[in-house]
Amino acid sequence: ETGVTQSPTHLIKTRGQQVTLRCSSQSGHNTVSWYQQALGQGPQFIFQYYREEENGRGNFPPRFSGLQFPNYSSELNVNALELDDSALYLCASSLEIASYEQYFGPGTRLTVT
Amino acid sequence: KNEVEQSPQNLTAQEGEFITINCSYSVGISALHWLQQHPGGGIVSLFMLSSGKKKHGRLIATINIQEKHSSLHITASHPRDSAVYICAVRSLYGGSQGNLIFGKGTKLSVKP
Numbered sequence: 001e002t003g004v005t006q007s008p009t010h011l012i013k014t015r016g017q018q019v020t021l022r023c024s025s026q027s028g029h030n031t032v033s034w035y036q037q038a039l040g041q042g043p044q045f046i047f048q049y050y051r052e053e054e055n056g057r058g059n060f061p062p063r064f065s066g067l068q069f070p071n072y073s074s075e076l077n078v079n080a081l082e083l084d085d086s087a088l089y090l091c092a093s094s095l096e097i098a099s100y101e102q103y104f105g106p107g108t109r110l111t112v113t
Numbered sequence: 114k115n116e117v118e119q120s121p122q123n124l125t126a127q128e129g130e131f132i133t134i135n136c137s138y139s140v141g142i143s144a145l146h147w148l149q150q151h152p153g154g155g156i157v158s159l160f161m162l163s164s165g166k167k168k169h170g171r172l173i174a175t176i177n178i179q180e181k182h183s184s185l186h187i188t189a190s191h192p193r194d195s196a197v198y199i200c201a202v203r204s205l206y207g208g209s210q211g212n213l214i215f216g217k218g219t220k221l222s223v224k225p
Binding site: 033035037040041042043044045048056058088090092101102103104105106107109 | 117146148153154155158161213215216217218
């Protein structure tokens, strides 16, 4: 148990729809990172939030956006869903930006049909 | 070419065998992680290394910074070790200090 939770566990959406995924970090963890893991691949960095501000972004289009809240929860929003967005979405929290240890949530499996 | 390469991609072993999974990377790093991912997706951090060697139970991880290479060893393997093992590095450069670059993973299956 890492103390990081994600919801929902599974989700099925239709192409063109919008989706919001949620992550609850460990208490006191100021940094949350989101990753996309396609089937058979390693996770890819989407973005990171630190103290409610975006602190870095991977190679993902603007339709991937996020929010981080003062209560250590965060959201990943994806607009205009595409079939290739089908993946496992993982969040990971850490104490500070420079903290090396990241604690992963169990992931949300998104299927876009 | 991926910045983090793992080998082998798939590995099948008999219970009790000694297992080695390798990771090579091409970027300057501040730390290397070995992660375990079970079916269903959840990732557990096994080790974080910046030099030398670490041991936890039957697991041993080593890193050679000069050669940009790390290995994960499992002694006396057991069917419950069956999982995907992922190597991830924290790059010294890039847009985010928290960014991890992941390998594709090694799928290990240990048969009883």
